[in-house]
Amino acid sequence: MNGSILGEGYRAVPDGSLAIVTSSDRIHFNTGQYDPHTVNGAELISHEFMHIMQAQDLGGLYIPKILIQYGIYGYWDAPMEVNARGFATEVMGK
Ligand SMILES: [Zn+2]
Numbered sequence: 759m760n761g762s763i764l765g766e767g768y769r770a771v772p773d774g775s776l777a778i779v780t781s782s783d784r785i786h787f788n789t790g791q792y793d794p795h796t797v798n799g800a801e802l803i804s805h806e807f808m809h810i811m812q813a814q815d816l817g818g819l820y821i822p823k824i825l826i827q828y829g830i831y832g833y834w835d836a837p838m839e840v841n842a843r844g845f846a847t848e849v850m851g852k
Pocket residue numbers: 805809838839842
């Protein structure tokens with residue numbers, strides 16, 4: 759995770775998104791969403807960390823691949839989102 763930027767207001771996050779990963783070392787949180795001291799906030803960070811790992815694996819293909827999956831499966835059922843939710847659930851011990 760070297761070089762990861764955690765913070766809010768760093769860059770505009772699309773309406774409705776809690777946070778987005780734009781490259782293998784950047785997580786952008788929507789206003790108020792970076793909240794590591796709550797269960798929901800920690801779960802969101804865990805979810806976004808999985809997207810960081812996906813981006814590290816895929817390099818420049820991360821953004822095109824996740825957008826294509828959104829187009830085919832929709833946000834909720836996109837395999838990369840299912841993967842990130844599963845990771846966050848595991849991290850949170852649910
Ligand atoms: Zn996600």
